[in-house]
Amino acid sequence: MPHDKTDCILSTQSVKRLPLYLPILAEMRDAGDAYVSSAVIAERLSFDPIMVRKDLAGCGVTGLPRKGFPLEELYQAVEKTLGCHVTCEAVMVGVGKLGAALLGFPGFSQYGIKIVAAFDIQPAQVPHVGIPVYPMRRLEEILAKTKPKIGILTIPADVAQPIADRLIAAGVKGIWNFTSTHLAIPEGVIVKRENLATSLIVLSHRLRVAKLI
Amino acid sequence: MPHDKTDCILSTQSVKRLPLYLPILAEMRDAGDAYVSSAVIAERLSFDPIMVRKDLAGCGVTGLPRKGFPLEELYQAVEKTLGCHVTCEAVMVGVGKLGAALLGFPGFSQYGIKIVAAFDIQPAQVPHVGIPVYPMRRLEEILAKTKPKIGILTIPADVAQPIADRLIAAGVKGIWNFTSTHLAIPEGVIVKRENLATSLIVLSHRLRVAKLI
Known part of the structure; x- marks a missing residue:
């Protein structure tokens, strides 16, 4: 199903990083987590947390203070942004x-x-x-x-x-x-x-x- | 022979573009040109002239007003910046x-x-x-x-x-x-x-x- 937010303008560097986030999100989802913070993802990849937060926000998902991003929604938004569902x-x-x-x-x-x-x-x-x-x-x-x-x-x-x-x-x-x-x-x-x-x-x-x- | 200006900090994007300039510079040199302007190179590659000028200036060569960059010096500076002479x-x-x-x-x-x-x-x-x-x-x-x-x-x-x-x-x-x-x-x-x-x-x-x- 197409998603309006696929059209958001992300920098080329952001688009290159997004595929790296997917396996981490999948692992946390499989472990039963409901939320994920950009800081946790950033630490796993030795990335700057602010950069990760911008990349994820660029996929159109809003994080909650002290909770982070809703994991399942974020995973699907990253996949949509990358066009995984559109052959x-x-x-x-x-x-x-x-x-x-x-x-x-x-x-x-x-x-x-x-x-x-x-x-x-x-x-x-x-x-x-x-x-x-x-x-x-x-x-x-x-x-x-x-x-x-x-x-x-x-x-x-x-x-x-x-x-x-x-x-x-x-x-x-x-x-x-x-x-x-x-x-x-x-x-x-x-x-x-x-x-x-x-x-x-x-x-x-x-x-x-x-x-x- | 190592060159001090090899150490200048160029962005990754600049370093990626430099190899594209070399064949154009070589061609103009072989045609007998002594100077080259960033505008000419930019046009050949459909690049922004300001970006090309910054890339070339980052190699440590100074252009002259209305003449451009001294071609031979520029060619060698680009090669040095890319480390072509240092195996x-x-x-x-x-x-x-x-x-x-x-x-x-x-x-x-x-x-x-x-x-x-x-x-x-x-x-x-x-x-x-x-x-x-x-x-x-x-x-x-x-x-x-x-x-x-x-x-x-x-x-x-x-x-x-x-x-x-x-x-x-x-x-x-x-x-x-x-x-x-x-x-x-x-x-x-x-x-x-x-x-x-x-x-x-x-x-x-x-x-x-x-x-x-």
Whole structure:
């Protein structure tokens, strides 16, 4: 069931933290607790309590003084905010090592994201990944049937733009771009770049700033 | 050669954007340009010019009015800030699909990060990945020799904590954690969590907020 408060504007950092709260809330609920304070969650994750309170308040649940947040209501609000109950279909283009590794992650379906099909230039050489893998030439045909909203690009950088163009022309609204190509996209489409080397640079930069290396 | 300005404090978001500027700067340098303005770079990446100027100024280079930044100096300052010239050694624990995909990325060495060894419970079953893959029991021995500063955890969540403990005891200062486990770590160690499902959630959340899905 859609929920009005799904639309609240949370920062990207908040949205990234919300999945971390769910297992803690589930554990406390299973232990019979009715309320939970942001301080308790913050301590479990070594987070700033004020940040946790803001994240949770951003899901639209109001805490009670000295009691905290009603646990069950909070759990459901976090799930709704993350869109766990609304399935969002996605397709993957390029099932190499990285693509295959992504398809093996259990996390996506947990948060309502369903990868319905994949495409590859050599579909016959792709090992079994649990979803159908089609040749590139069938992209438009399959997208017309499955109507996915998200396209995952795990392909070489030099073909990223033309493939993105084909996905967008077929109705894809969000692109998760694992290539190093800066995509030119029309208004009404959102790109999320993913550069894993960059993450490692961020870590090494933090280590150098902290004089740990 | 170490550079004092490497120590300047840049935000994580700035550090993530810096690698995107390098190819543009290189291209302009090769075209014979001596100066570059933040506005030009911003336009190429569809970024806010003020944000780009702050990112570049954070690397310690001063721009000239109406001319912009001296190109060669800027290029070198960005590289230094990212630590491209200082090799940072890393080891990987767990060479499954994701680990193998990461080892295949060309990006790490470009930014000065060298993965020197990997460990797996079944090293004989790991396909050729270009670096030596050792059994888990040899972890302490190999780390005593290679002295890596970063450990990459691409292992099942339930063994993440004990493996992190072993890495830290062996002198690792930074952990790139691909598991869903929230690691308990001592002071003086930095963890960078990587949850790929979370990235996809961020994208689907943005799409819903923008009413695109």
